[in-house]
Amino acid sequence: MTALLIKGVRPYGEGDPVDMLVRDGVLSEIGPNLAADGMRMLDAAGLVALPGFVDLHTHLREPGREDAETIESGSRAAALGGYTAVFAMANTDPVTDNAVIAEHVWRRGQAIGLVDVHPVGAVTVGLDGAKLAELGTMAASAAAVRMFSDDGYCVDDPLIMRRALEYSVALDAVIAQHAEEPRLTAGAQAHEGERAARLGLAGWPPSAEETIVARDCLLAEHAGGRLHICHVSSAGTVEVLRWAKDRRDVWVSAEVTPHHLLLTDERLTSYDPVNKVNPPLRTAADVKALRSALADGAIDCVATDHAPHAPQDKDCEWSQAKPGMLGLQTALSIVVETMQVAGLLDWRGVARVMSERPAEIAGLADHGRPLEVGEPANLALVDPDARWTVRGEQLASVAGNTPYDGMELMARVVGTVLRGRVTAGQERIAG
Amino acid sequence: MKHLLGTEGLSAKTATAVLNTADNLKRTLLGREVHKLPTLRGRTVVTMFYENSTRTRASFEIAGKWMSADVVNVSASGSSVGKGESLRDTALTLSAAGADCVVIRHPASGAAQRLAHWLHAEGTAVVNAGDGMHEHPTQALLDAATLRERLGPLDGRRVAIVGDVLHSRVARSNVHLLSTLGAEVVLVAPPTLLPVGVASWPVAVSHTLDAELPSLDAIMMLRVQAERMHGGFFPSAREYSITYGLSEARQAMLPEHAVVLHPGPMLRGMEIASAVADSPRAAITEQVHNGVHVRMAVLYHLLAGEEATP
Numbered sequence: 001m002t003a004l005l006i007k008g009v010r011p012y013g014e015g016d017p018v019d020m021l022v023r024d025g026v027l028s029e030i031g032p033n034l035a036a037d038g039m040r041m042l043d044a045a046g047l048v049a050l051p052g053f054v055d056l057h058t059h060l061r062e063p064g065r066e067d068a069e070t071i072e073s074g075s076r077a078a079a080l081g082g083y084t085a086v087f088a089m090a091n092t093d094p095v096t097d098n099a100v101i102a103e104h105v106w107r108r109g110q111a112i113g114l115v116d117v118h119p120v121g122a123v124t125v126g127l128d129g130a131k132l133a134e135l136g137t138m139a140a141s142a143a144a145v146r147m148f149s150d151d152g153y154c155v156d157d158p159l160i161m162r163r164a165l166e167y168s169v170a171l172d173a174v175i176a177q178h179a180e181e182p183r184l185t186a187g188a189q190a191h192e193g194e195r196a197a198r199l200g201l202a203g204w205p206p207s208a209e210e211t212i213v214a215r216d217c218l219l220a221e222h223a224g225g226r227l228h229i230c231h232v233s234s235a236g237t238v239e240v241l242r243w244a245k246d247r248r249d250v251w252v253s254a255e256v257t258p259h260h261l262l263l264t265d266e267r268l269t270s271y272d273p274v275n276k277v278n279p280p281l282r283t284a285a286d287v288k289a290l291r292s293a294l295a296d297g298a299i300d301c302v303a304t305d306h307a308p309h310a311p312q313d314k315d316c317e318w319s320q321a322k323p324g325m326l327g328l329q330t331a332l333s334i335v336v337e338t339m340q341v342a343g344l345l346d347w348r349g350v351a352r353v354m355s356e357r358p359a360e361i362a363g364l365a366d367h368g369r370p371l372e373v374g375e376p377a378n379l380a381l382v383d384p385d386a387r388w389t390v391r392g393e394q395l396a397s398v399a400g401n402t403p404y405d406g407m408e409l410m411a412r413v414v415g416t417v418l419r420g421r422v423t424a425g426q427e428r429i430a431g
Numbered sequence: 432m433k434h435l436l437g438t439e440g441l442s443a444k445t446a447t448a449v450l451n452t453a454d455n456l457k458r459t460l461l462g463r464e465v466h467k468l469p470t471l472r473g474r475t476v477v478t479m480f481y482e483n484s485t486r487t488r489a490s491f492e493i494a495g496k497w498m499s500a501d502v503v504n505v506s507a508s509g510s511s512v513g514k515g516e517s518l519r520d521t522a523l524t525l526s527a528a529g530a531d532c533v534v535i536r537h538p539a540s541g542a543a544q545r546l547a548h549w550l551h552a553e554g555t556a557v558v559n560a561g562d563g564m565h566e567h568p569t570q571a572l573l574d575a576a577t578l579r580e581r582l583g584p585l586d587g588r589r590v591a592i593v594g595d596v597l598h599s600r601v602a603r604s605n606v607h608l609l610s611t612l613g614a615e616v617v618l619v620a621p622p623t624l625l626p627v628g629v630a631s632w633p634v635a636v637s638h639t640l641d642a643e644l645p646s647l648d649a650i651m652m653l654r655v656q657a658e659r660m661h662g663g664f665f666p667s668a669r670e671y672s673i674t675y676g677l678s679e680a681r682q683a684m685l686p687e688h689a690v691v692l693h694p695g696p697m698l699r700g701m702e703i704a705s706a707v708a709d710s711p712r713a714a715i716t717e718q719v720h721n722g723v724h725v726r727m728a729v730l731y732h733l734l735a736g737e738e739a740t741p
Contacts, residue, residue, distance in 0.1 A: 189540075197626035198439065200540035200565030200600060205627070271541030272548075316517055317539035319563070 003028075004420060004429075005036055009044035009381065011371040013347035020049065022377040025419035030373055042415060043428050044381055050351045052084025052378035052416060054358040054367050056147070056176070056255055057230055057303035058328065060086075060117065062108070063101070064093025068399045069308035071105065074328070075114040076396040077306070079423035081328040082380030082413035083115050085359070085367045090122040091152040097122035097133040099141035106143035114423045118362065121145040123164045123175060127153050132163060139171040146363045149176035151230055154212060156182050161216060165225030174226040174253075174361060177216050179237070180279065184208035189319055191280040195265040201318065204280050206234035213237050217244035217252050228361055229254040231305050233279035235289035242298050253361045255303035256290050258327055258334035263287075263403060273314050273321030274403050277307070280323075294353055295344040301357040304331050308399035326402040329395050332382060333409035341410065355380075366419075381415035381425060388412050432732050434547045434557040437566035438608040445732075446572070446608060452728035453576050453721065460497070460724075471500035474734050477530040478560070479521065481507040481537040486695060486719060487560050487569075491534050494726035500734070503530070518542065519549045531734055532556040540565035556733040564598050569729060570694055571604035573722040575612060577714050578649055580721070581690045586613035591643050593619040593675055594653030594702055595664075597626050601694045602653060606634055617643055619675065623664045640675055644684040651692040652677050652702045668701060677703045682710065690714050 006020040011030070021029035055078065061069035071088070078086045088105055090096035096105060102119040109117025121138040125131045127150045138145040148168065155161045155177060164175050185208045190196040192203025213229055217240065220227035232238065232254050244250045259277060264284050267275040275281060293299040307324025314321050335354060339345040345353065359368025369375040389408050392400030415425030422429060432445055460466050476495040480488050488504070495502035505525065518537070525533060533555055535543050540563030547557040561567040575585065582588055590609055596602040596618050609616050610633040617635040618625060629636060637643050644650070655671060665671045677691065682704075685691075691703075691713040699705040708715060 192627045194628035194631045197628035197632075198603070200563050200603060202564070203627055270548075271544050312517065315519060317537065317545055318541045319539040320518075 003039045004042060004422065005034060005039050006042045006044045006049070006381070009047050009049045011049045012351060013048040013384065017045070022417065022420045025377055027371065027373055027375050027377050030371070041430050042422065042425070043430065044415065046383065046385065047414065048347055048382045048384050049371055050082070050347065050380045050382060051355040051368055051371060052380050052418065053082045053332070053354040054362065054364065055083050055086040055304050055306070055328065056228070056301065056358045056362060057151070057305045058086040058088055059091070059307045059324065060088045061308055062092065063104070065310070066398070068310045069397055071108045071117060072112050073396055073398045074306070075109060075112045075117060077328040078115040079416045079418070080396055080413065081330070082332050082382065082416050083328060084378040084416065084418045085116040085118060085364055087118045087120050087147055087362060089151045090120050090149060091127055095122050095126050096120065097125050097127070099134070099137045099143070102138050102143040102145050103141050113421070115418065116367070118147070119143050119145060120151070120176065121148045123148045123150045123155050124160060129153060129155055129157055129160060132160065132167065135167060135171060135173065139173060146171070146173045147176055147228070148173055149178065149230065151176065151178045154178050154180040154182060156212070158215060158219065162219050162223055165220050165223035165227065168225050169223070172363065174228045176228040176230050177212065178230050179209045179212035179216070181208040181212050190268055191265045191282045193265065193283060195268055199268055199271070201268070206236050206282065209234055209279060210236040210240055213240045217250050220252055221247060221250045226251045228252070231255060231257050231260065231279055231303070232290065232299055233260050233282055233286065235286045238289045238293040238298055241293070245298065253300040255301050256294055256299045257305045258302060258331045259325060259403060260290055261287065261294070261338040262334050267403065271318045273316065273318050274325065274401050274405070276318060276321050276323050277325050278323035291338055291342070291344055294339060295349070300361060301353045302331060302335055303358065304328050308397045309401050310399060314401050324401070326392070326395060326397055326399065330390060330402065330404050330409065332380070332413050333411050336384070336411035337409065377417050377420040379417040380413055382411055383414045384411050386410070386412035386414070435568050435729055435733065436543050436547060436557065436559045438568045438571050438604045438611070439566065441568070441608065441611065443611050446575070446611060449572060449725070449728045449732055450576050450579060452731055453724040456727050457721070457724040466497050467499060468497060469499050470731060471495070471498040471734055474500045474531045475503065475529050476500045476532045476534060476730060477503045477505060477525050478534040479505045479525070479536070480560070482561070484536055484561070486722070487536065490719070490722040491560060491726050494723050494730060497723070498727050498730055500730065518546065522546050522549055526550050526553040526555045530555055532558060532730065534558045534560050536560040537562050539563050558729060558733065561600055563600065565600050566604045567600040568604050569722070569726055570601050571608040572729070573718055573725040574605055574651065574692055574694070575608055576721040576725050577692065577718050578690060580717065581714060582648055582688070585609065587615070588648040589615045589617065589646055590649045590651065591617045591619050591647050592651045592653065593640060593677070595624045595655055595659055596620050596629070596653070597624045598656065598659065599653050605651065606632055610634070619643055621665055621675070624659070640681065641684065644681055645686065647685055647689050649690040649692060650677065650685065651694070653694070654696060654698060655702050672701050676701060677707050679704050679706050682707045682712070692718060694718070
């Protein structure tokens with residue numbers, strides 16, 4: 001592979017600008033004014049270098065709903081968002097509950113080559129919560145599945161959850177739970193509170209999330225398995241996580257989405273389903289609790305829950321609409337606005353929650369690494385001073401369902417490097 | 432007024448203007464053999480009902496016809512809706528076919544507002560005839576018209592709304608309109624049938640009907656839908672009826688002048704005793720009668736403009 005010289009970049013936004021020399025997919029030299037010697041150069045003046053982002057929660061819709069997203073379009077969106085690895089959720093059609101589909105997703109991602117697409121395996125066959133899927137076969141496949149989730153549905157049967165946590169110990173895998181007690185959310189359309197009461201939308205109470213998180217932390221302690229909580233949405237869940245993390249024998253991690261860090265159920269008054277998401281947008285108090293939890297580590301990382309939907313599944317009545325919103329290309333900007341500019345995280349902290357912790361949780365050895373000589377050249381290059389206006393139709397995803405349409409966001413990923421290959425921002429390369 | 436999507440945010444001025452128009456229309460038609468005014472001749476009103484309804488639909492149709500509008504009824508089962516057409520496409524089709532006003536009832540909360548959004552460019556007026564658990568503004572207006580007839584101005588009057596507030600669009604529309612018109616509203620229901628977040632509403636809340644009765648000027652009984660009885664919201668129909676039903680004994684605890692309302696359809700013997708429903712203080716048939724005039728007034732304000740006189 002030819003060498004690439006990244007000129008004038010500030011690793012973690014610290015110190016004076018330096019050059020980073022990438023050779024054979026590895027950071028081979030870092031320092032001021034490295035000799036160019038006719039090699040390709042990437043102009044990174046004014047940019048911040050962070051380790052390439054890792055998204056533990058992405059819906060790429062392929063196979064099954066290629067009218068909303070494909071592995072290719074989703075990979076492009078991921079690369080443009082600064083991601084070098086994404087975890088593709090199992091709720092495809094057919095479901096990723098076997099090694100054949102898992103290997104297909106993995107190989108398709110590698111063939112496209114823009115981002116490492118790691119398939120998440122289903123915990124139960126067909127996501128129906130009744131019978132364990134072949135976790136071992138998926139783990140042993142070429143896709144080397146290490147994260148399992150029925151996301152979209154909660155593994156609500158406590159016995160199945162216990163068995164999954166126990167069984168996964170032998171696979172060194174993590175069980176990612178979509179925490180939603182279904183008996184408490186039948187027909188639910190919105191955060192149960194003042195707004196939903198006025199709008200006549202059936203309520204999704206925070207306790208439906210909190211009770212499952214508490215239960216699963218206790219089950220994980222008993223079973224000795226590793227538990228990851230998807231898309232934490234409530235202040236109460238943060239309290240439960242703090243309690244669980246104080247217990248010595250609970251291995252639990254948690255993620256929060258960018259939209260739960262920024263948006264509240266105030267958005268619902270228009271009844272525009274672009275704001276419909278599961279778990280639902282909650283209150284300003286929840287947003288505040290989620291931000292401080294992400295800052296102090298009670299919540300480990302940011303995951304997008306990138307969920308493309310075809311227009312007909314969004315341009316309809318609220319109750320008919322599918323839940324979910326795009327997230328890959330806007331995540332960094334939202335995290336900068338809600339955490340970095342707000343003084344809750346510095347750039348090192350952004351690297352931790354966007355890259356290092358998610359890579360650790362998923363057991364990825366070559367992502368989320370320090371920006372040091374000898375490490376894999378997986379990089380996100382961020383323009384911290386950029387201002388850009390989001391346009392749904394201009395995003396790389398097939399679908400355009402972004403809640404930020406028309407909003408001006410701060411900071412933007414302008415370049416992404418995956419093992420030395422520039423997967424976004426090629427226009428900055430010269431030579 | 433461009434659309435009538437709800438009573439939340441409807442100003443006292445606009446609401447009173449509609450109610451006054453309804454009064455005028457009622458007086459104008461009183462004793463006439465021919466119930467027909469030429470006001471909306473040449474205007475087309477389409478009713479789209481995605482839920483079963485007898486009284487509301489008939490009321491809108493009669494209202495339109497008495498104003499000489501052309502009224503077309505589209506029902507969800509007998510149209511392309513049954514073939515899976517989206518609400519948006521149905522609305523755009525009807526608008527393109529010449530509807531000046533679309534009256535919609537739909538099981539999804541917010542459906543009328545979405546419709547108004549899709550029809551924005553077409554300039555078609557939208558009337559919400561009931562959207563999910565959200566609002567049913569013409570019901571609240573006809574309730575207010577009935578109460579004004581019986582009690583005079585509503586300012587300072589105390590009105591109880593009793594029963595399944597949680598699932599009731601009638602309750603929501605009445606809460607907003609009655610409080611806008613200056614009435615005090617008290618919601619009486621078991622905690623399971625009150626929405627989480629009700630504390631922010633401009634109302635008082637009570638779980639004890641007997642305590643409220645002596646101070647009321649009007650009481651509005653909500654229907655208890657069959658599916659709630661099996662949904663675990665209360666232990667049994669019997670216990671509900673004993674605790675929250677308007678029996679003859681309870682009626683006797685109301686002041687002499689107090690009015691009994693029910694949006695219908697009633698479950699006699701459940702939330703209201705048969706003798707109470709038929710008593711002179713019940714205004715249930717007046718509600719239905721006033722419904723026609725109120726809906727005429729709404730169509731008039733939407734389609735004929737504020738300055739014209741009916």
